[in-house]
Amino acid sequence: MRYSFKFVARRFVLLLVIIWSAATLNFFIPKLTPRNPLREKLLQEATRSGYIPPGFEEMVASYEERFGLNAPLWQQYATYMSDMFSGNLGVSIANFPKTVAQLVGEALPWTIGLLLTTTIIAFVLGTFLGALMSWPKAPSAFRYLVPGVLIFGAVPAYVIALTLIYFVAFQWKLLPIGGGYGIGTVPDMSVTFALEVFKHSLLPALALVLSGLGGWTIGMRGMMVTVQGEDYMTFGEAKGLKSWRLFYKYGVRNAMLPQVTGLALALSFIVSGSVLVELVFGYPGIGTLLARSINQLDYFVIYGIVFVIVVAIGITLFVMDMIYPLLDPRIQYERD
Amino acid sequence: MSRFHLILRYLKRNTPLAIGLGILVFFILFTSIGSLFVETEAGYPLGAPASVAPTMNYCPRIDPECETTEPEAYIFGTDGQGRDMLAVAVQGTWLTMRIGLLAGVIGVLTGTILGFASAFYGGTFDVLIRWMVDVLLTVPGLLVLVVIASSLGDQTISITGMGLIIALLAWMGPTRTIRSQVLSMRERPYVMMARLNGMSGPGIIMRELIPNLLPYLGAGLVASVTGAVFASMGLAALGLGPLREPSLGVTIYWVINQNAFLRGLWWWGAVPIITVALIFVMLFLISVGLDELANPRVRRSE
Numbered sequence: 001m002r003y004s005f006k007f008v009a010r011r012f013v014l015l016l017v018i019i020w021s022a023a024t025l026n027f028f029i030p031k032l033t034p035r036n037p038l039r040e041k042l043l044q045e046a047t048r049s050g051y052i053p054p055g056f057e058e059m060v061a062s063y064e065e066r067f068g069l070n071a072p073l074w075q076q077y078a079t080y081m082s083d084m085f086s087g088n089l090g091v092s093i094a095n096f097p098k099t100v101a102q103l104v105g106e107a108l109p110w111t112i113g114l115l116l117t118t119t120i121i122a123f124v125l126g127t128f129l130g131a132l133m134s135w136p137k138a139p140s141a142f143r144y145l146v147p148g149v150l151i152f153g154a155v156p157a158y159v160i161a162l163t164l165i166y167f168v169a170f171q172w173k174l175l176p177i178g179g180g181y182g183i184g185t186v187p188d189m190s191v192t193f194a195l196e197v198f199k200h201s202l203l204p205a206l207a208l209v210l211s212g213l214g215g216w217t218i219g220m221r222g223m224m225v226t227v228q229g230e231d232y233m234t235f236g237e238a239k240g241l242k243s244w245r246l247f248y249k250y251g252v253r254n255a256m257l258p259q260v261t262g263l264a265l266a267l268s269f270i271v272s273g274s275v276l277v278e279l280v281f282g283y284p285g286i287g288t289l290l291a292r293s294i295n296q297l298d299y300f301v302i303y304g305i306v307f308v309i310v311v312a313i314g315i316t317l318f319v320m321d322m323i324y325p326l327l328d329p330r331i332q333y334e335r336d
Numbered sequence: 337m338s339r340f341h342l343i344l345r346y347l348k349r350n351t352p353l354a355i356g357l358g359i360l361v362f363f364i365l366f367t368s369i370g371s372l373f374v375e376t377e378a379g380y381p382l383g384a385p386a387s388v389a390p391t392m393n394y395c396p397r398i399d400p401e402c403e404t405t406e407p408e409a410y411i412f413g414t415d416g417q418g419r420d421m422l423a424v425a426v427q428g429t430w431l432t433m434r435i436g437l438l439a440g441v442i443g444v445l446t447g448t449i450l451g452f453a454s455a456f457y458g459g460t461f462d463v464l465i466r467w468m469v470d471v472l473l474t475v476p477g478l479l480v481l482v483v484i485a486s487s488l489g490d491q492t493i494s495i496t497g498m499g500l501i502i503a504l505l506a507w508m509g510p511t512r513t514i515r516s517q518v519l520s521m522r523e524r525p526y527v528m529m530a531r532l533n534g535m536s537g538p539g540i541i542m543r544e545l546i547p548n549l550l551p552y553l554g555a556g557l558v559a560s561v562t563g564a565v566f567a568s569m570g571l572a573a574l575g576l577g578p579l580r581e582p583s584l585g586v587t588i589y590w591v592i593n594q595n596a597f598l599r600g601l602w603w604w605g606a607v608p609i610i611t612v613a614l615i616f617v618m619l620f621l622i623s624v625g626l627d628e629l630a631n632p633r634v635r636r637s638e
Binding site: 163313317 | 467470471474475476478479480482483484486487566569570573574575576588591592597598602605606609612613616617619620621
């Protein structure tokens with residue numbers, strides 16, 4: 001065993017604390033504010049017909065009773081907590097019969113699919129570019145790429161996304177302007193549908209890759225520069241090793257490790273996705289669901305999404321921490 | 337050689353810092369000179385005619401040849417709700433930077449105090465702070481802010497309120513950096529010497545540690561401001577900002593919400609996009625430059 005029981009226990013308690021604080025935050029923050037989501041939502045629905053029907057306050061009261069909102073606070077908190085831990089996230093107000101878990105479950109595959117692909121593409125491309133940029137024997141063209149890549153990395157993905165939408169989708173009409181698939185298409189398992197999904201995901205993917213590339217490039221470039229100063233590189237060169245061998249087996253391989261750690265971290269954040277890029281494209285993932293729920297005052301969905309994402313990130317980070325010492329023998333938690 | 341010349345010579349060597357500060361100076365000039373020419377209400381809905389493409393001489397529809405009125409210049413155009421985009425650019429840059437600075441400064445101050453206290457006093461306090469930082473850094477900040485901002489309601493959020501909300505989650509990064517820096521500096525020989533000389537605890541902090549931490553504090557401030565600007569834009573673009581104010585994030589919200597591009601109003605999107613991109617590039621270049629200043633090892637690798 002590379003890690004002690006104490007470390008695993010501490011890490012597990014941290015995970016529980018994270019989940020507990022997320023749930024508690026979700027419960028108490030809305031209670032601390034003067035807003036009453038149920039009343040607001042009912043009022044919004046009621047005023048649609050132009051006037052507030054008589055007996056509105058009684059209606060609010062009866063709904064509050066149904067949702068258990070007139071019980072003492074500690075009792076509400078206990079019910080809420082047991083609901084959360086048994087996976088019952090409540091029902092959506094705006095799409096009533098659907099539960100929050102259903103809505104999140106529908107959106108999650110889109111987000112994970114998009115983000116998993118783009119994170120890996122950005123990682124591979126960025127690492128490769130970064131390695132070449134700092135390699136003296138690489139074509140000098142790579143060094144001129146530096147400012148461009150870095151500047152794209154500094155700009156938020158949704159700003160790039162908006163620019164891409166204007167030029168690629170609106171002006172040149174090369175790719176669809178948004179959505180997960182064409183309007184009027186019924187999702188099925190056919191090849192045409194898969195192609196359509198692919199076409200619709202190209203632009204969001206491009207925006208995410210362009211903005212994600214910079215970070216990986218900078219990291220890899222820095223590590224390669226450090227590695228090139230190592231004695232074994234000088235020795236390898238003196239031994240007359242072929243340039244590509246020196247580059248891949250001696251340079252890239254040793255400079256990769258921090259990048260892989262970074263990838264593990266980045267992968268744990270794919271559930272939260274890039275809310276704003278999805279919103280800009282109307283991509284049917286978590287981000288768009290979140291934005292829609294905010295517009296519709298669908299509080300239970302908002303809190304449900306936040307809770308699910310926090311739990312997912314917490315669990316992934318926990319698993320990563322457990323796997324990591326197995327991958328890198330140099331890491332040792334809690335020396336005894 | 338004067339101090340001014342020394343700074344200039346350093347900037348010549350540190351190109352990222354020079355370009356970043358250059359953009360900063362440009363923004364300061366743009367907002368301060370711009371605000372002299374721009375009327376406040378021009379940045380708010382109906383402050384100008386709607387959907388006018390960038391033009392130097394605009395004539396109202398009732399007087400197409402400008403026979404009775406002076407033609408007006410809308411060099412950045414106006415948006416679909418009648419905001420002058422030049423006014424939006426001027427006021428929006430200032431509002432966005434104000435939110436960023438407010439949250440960033442609060443974040444760095446809180447982080448410095450907590451980091452120092454945590455490193456100096458240790459014990460239960462240190463454990464508590466470390467746990468809080470660990471937990472909060474795991475949670476995606478934007479989503480927590482979404483919960484807070486959405487339960488506050490959009491009517492109550494002002495620009496200052498926005499800054500304060502974002503400051504709630506801006507202190508963990510600085511706390512962590514300062515804590516680890518103080519822990520390592522505390523053991524350095526010059527601190528030992530000061531202690532042996534009988535210098536008091538606060539004296540050591542003020543006279544020995546703070547001056548050595550300044551580059552880190554500067555870099556931390558830039559990082560916090562970047563994070564805060566990012567968060568404020570994100571919240572506003574989701575529709576959780578002060579929707580009447582002409583901040584850049586709110587403008588992006590309206591661009592998305594009102595399909596500016598589909599309606600062919602490209603200048604409506606271009607103005608916030610270019611400004612936002614410039615702001616982030618500026619912050620990035622300044623932080624790279626400060627890193628080089630704080631961390632001579634990075635300098636050697638160039």
